[in-house]
Amino acid sequence: MPRKNSLLSNLDWGTVLIYLLLVLMGWLSIYAAVYSEEHSSILDLSQRYGKQLIWIGLAFGMGLLVLLSDNKIYSVFAYVIYGLSIVLLLSTLVFGREVNGARSWLHVGSLGIQPAEFVKFATALALAKLMGQQGFKLNTFWAYVKVGAIIALPAGIILLQNDTGSAMVLVAFVLVLYREGLPGWVLMCGVFMALLFILTLVLDIPAIATGLLLMGLLIYWFSTRRTKDAVRILLSALSIGLLMYVVANIVDVEIDIDYYFTVPLVVCALMALVFSYFSRVRQALFVGGFVLVSMGLALSADFVFNHVLETHHQKRINDLLGIEQDPLGWGYNVNQSKIAIGSGGLLGKGFLNGTQTKFNFVPEQSTDFIFCTVGEEWGFVGVLVVLLLFGLLLLRLIKLAERQREAFARIYGYSVVSIIFFHVAVNIGMTVGLFPVIGIPLPFFSYGGSSLWAFTLLLFIFLRLDTNRFVH
C-alpha cells in the first residue's frame, strides 16, 4: 500500500460518516430546541445554535489535527496526558465555578470548559497503556489494584466536585476489563447486586428474604441435586420461624415481622456453611455465603438509600420506581420529557414544530434533555434512526477494536465503545424514564463545547490509531 495515501485510504470512512451525521442531527435538534422566530439567523452568536456551530467547527479542526498527528504520541504520552487531565480536574476544586450544584467548570476568559469531559479519554489512554503492556494479565491482585487506581482517581475527584453523573461514567470501563479478562461472574454479580438494591427499595424485607431462600435452595439443588438437603433446609427455616412465633407469644414480646423471615434465613445459611465444612460439599459454602452477602446487602440497601444518597438522588430513584410521584416538583423533568417524547408519536410533529420543547416545558432542553426534541419533532422513526446510528457506530467500533494488532489500540477502542455506550444508554434512558436523572450529555448531540470536543478527541484518536493497524 503506497505510504502517501495510507491515511486517507486506511481511515474508516464509515465511522466518520456516522459521526458527521450525529453531529448534524445534534445541531439541528439544538436549533429546534432554541428556535424562535425572533432569532432566525443560524449564525446568531447570541443563541446556542450559533455558538454550537463554532464549537462544531473547532471540533472538526481537532479531529483533523488528531488524524494528522503522529500516532505514537498517544501511547508514549498516555500517562502524561492522564496526569495533565488529573491536574486540570483538581484545579476545578480550587478555581472552579459552581453550576447546578456541581463545581465542575473552569473558566478561561469567557470560555468555560468541563475537565471531567476530557478526563474520560485521558483515562482511556492510561488504561490502554497499562493493560497493553507486554505480559500484563488481569489475574493478579496487583493488576486489579493498578487498574482500579487509574479509574478510581479521576472518579474520586469528580465525586468531590459533586458531579455524580460524570463520575458514574467511569463505571463503564468495567466492559473494557471484561473484554480483557475480568471473569464473567463478577459482571453477573454486579448486575445481580444492582437488581437486588432496586428490589429492596420496591419490595419489603420478608419478600426479599423469602426470595433469597428459594433462590439459594434452587441454585443448591441444581448444582448438587441433593434433594434431601434442600428439603431439610426449607423445613428447618419454616420451623425456626414457627418457633420464634410461638416463643414470642408465650413470652408476650412483640417481634418485628422482618425478623420472622431474616432470622431463619440467616440461621439456615450459617448451617449451610457449617455443613459444608464437615461434608465438604463446596456448593453449600458458595450458596450459603452468597445468601448471607445478599441478605446483608438487602438489609443495608435501605440504610444506604436513606443515609448515603442525597435527597435529590433518592427522589429521582423513587420517581423512577413509581414509589413516589410529584410531576410538578422533582419529577417534573422526567414527566415533561416523557410528555414531549410521547407527544411526538410515530412520525413526529415535524422539524421546528415541537411545542413541548419550545415552550420551555422541558428543562435543559438543549443539553441533557436534547433527546426530547428528537422524540417530539421526528417521532419514533426519528429516535429509531438515532438509536440505529449509535448502535451502528458502537458495533463498528467493536469491529475496529478487534482488528487491532496492538493491545493498546484494542483496549483504547473498547474504552471508546464503553464510554459512548454508557452515555447513550443513560442519557436516553433517563429521558424516557428508564433510568434516574443523571446529568450527562448525549454524545455529539448535546449543546456544549467541552462534551463535543471531548467525544471528538476520544473517537478520532481511536480512528488515528486504527489507520496504523497495518504497521508494526
Place this chain on the structure above:
Amino acid sequence: MYSRRNIIISGIIVLVLSVIAIKLFYIQVVDTSYKHSANNNVLRYVTQYPARGLIFDRHGELLVANRMAYDILVVKNQVRDLDTALLASLLDVTRAQVREAFDQIRQQRGYSPRKAVVLFKQVSDSAYARFQEKMYLFPGFEAQPRMMRAYQRPVAAHLLGYVGEVNEAIMKQNPYYQLGDYIGINGIERAYEEQLRGIKGTKIYMVDVHNRIQRPYEEGRYDSVPQIGRNMTCTIDINLQEYGERLMQNKIGSVVAIEPRTGEILAMVSAPTFDPSLLVGRARTANYRALQLDTLQPLFNRSIMALYPPGSTFKVVNALVGLQEGVVAPTTRYACAGRYPIGRGVGCHGHFSPLSLPQAIQTSCNTYFCYVFRSILDNPRYPSIKTAFDAWAEYVRSFGYGSRLGVDLPNELGGVVPGSGIYDKVYRGVWSSLTVISLSIGQGELLVTPLQMANLVSTIANRGYYITPHVVRSVEGSEDLAPQYAQRHYAGVDSTWYQYVIAGMEQAVNGDASSGGTARWVALPGASICGKTGTSENPHGNDHSVFFAFAPKDDPQIAIAVYVENAGFGGTWAAPIASLMIEKYLNGSVSRTWMEERILNANLLDRHAKKK
C-alpha cells in the same frame, strides 16, 4: 484471548438499545396518555386569580367590592381568517383600535406568536358575553376572567388606594408576581396587599392543536386551588369621611379624625381628592396621567405626606413641657402689651392682660409662650442651651412628632423636630433661646403632618398617651390586630398637667364673649369641644388655617385636626370644618346649616392660586 467476548459485549449493547427502543415505541406509539390525539398536544397552565378581599367601614358598610372583567388573549399564529370588523363590533372598539392592538402586542418584550398574549384588557362582561357566543369564529382567541375593584362610593381614594398591574421591578423583587398580575399600589390596598390578594392557583389543561382547552390534565390532580383574599373592616366612618370630603371641596388641605381611646382613624381627608373608580379599568392610564398633571396634586395624600408648620396649636406642647419641667405654673401670669419685648420681638394681638396659662392658650397669646419657651431653654437645671434644647426636643418627639407614627398606610412622612446640632451648624455654635424663639409659637424648623396633629390632640384628649393611629380594625381570619395598634405610648408629660391645657382649649371655644377665645363661634352646645386655633405662616404663600380639637371634654369620642392651605386665620375656616365634623360624628347630623352652607360654598382655591 477472550476474543469471543466481543460478541457478548455487542449483545449487551444491542440488548440495552433495544430495551430503550421498545420503551420509546411504548410511550410514543402504544401509550396514548402522553398525547390527546396522535400529534400536537400541550399542557396549558391557566392562572386562577382569587377574588380580592372586600373592605368594609367601621359600621360594616361595604366600601370596596369586586366585579368581573375579561382580558381577551390571542395566540397569533393560530388566528385564521380574522374578521376584524366583527371583532371590533363585538368588543366595542373601532377597527383601527384592533389593528393597533395587534401592532402593540408584537412590540411587547418576549412576544411569541405561539404564546397567548393579552390583546384587550378588561373588557366589560357585557362585551365579553357577546364575544363568547361568537368565539368559535375566532380561532386562537380566548378570554381570561379578571377581578376588578368596584368602589361603592366615590370617596376615600387616598385611604383605600388602588390596584394596578405589577411592573418589572416588582416581579424581580417578589417571584410570586407574574406579568399581568395585580397588586395594591397605594393606601390600604398596598399596606394589606398580602391579606387582600389571597393566593393564586393554577389549573392545568390539555389543549389541542387549535389551543382549545380539551379537558383538565390528569383530572385536575395537579391543579392548585386559589385562596380568596381576606375581607377586612377598616376604622373609617364612611359617612364622616364623605362629609369631610364635601366640606373640603374647593379647598386644599387635610382633615384627620381619630377616636382617642383606640387610635382608630375615623376619617382621613386629603383635598383635593378624586373618585377612586377613575383608577379602575381601561381608562386608568389616561385618568392617572390627568390626575398626575393637575397642579393641585390630587394624588398627593396630604394627611400623611404634607409637612406643615404646626403654628399656634403647638403652644399646647410648650405649655405641657413647661409645666412638666416646672418652669411655669398654671397660675403663672405674664403681661402682654401686644408683643414680646425682648430681642427681635414677636408680635401678638389684642387681648386682656396679664393672663394665666389657660388664658394664654384660650387667647393664643404669643408673648406668654415666648416667656414659657425661654424659661424651658434657659432652665438652670441644664448645663447649656444645647442640652436644654435637646431635652425639649425629646419631649416634643414623645408626642409623636419628628418621626413616622407608623400608621398602616404606605408613604407616611415623619416631619421635622430639630435637634441642637442644626443650630450649632447654622450659627457656628453661638445661639441662644432668643435665636430659636419662633419655635415657641410653632413656627421655625418644625414640620408636622396632619396625622401627627390629630395624634397630638388625641394624646391630649387621653390626658397623656396615644395609641398609634391606624385605619384597619380587623382582618378576617386573624384574631387580633397587630400588637402595635393596641399599645399605649406615653408622652413625657405627667397626666396631671393636661387639665390646665384642656381648660384653656375649652375656653377657646366655649368661653364667654369678653374672654377673647379664638374659636368661640364654632362652639357646639352640649358637646364641650376643646380646641386650639393656629395660623401657620409658611414661606410658600398665605398662612394656612389650622385647628385641632377633641370632644366631648370629659369623655372624648373624637380628636380632629384640620389644615386648610393658604386660607388664613385658623378660627375662620379650619375651626368650623372641625366643629361640623364633630357634630356630624357625635350627633349623626348637622343642625348648623348656616355654618355648613358657608363652608360648602367657599371656594378657597383662588387664594392658593394667588400665593407667591
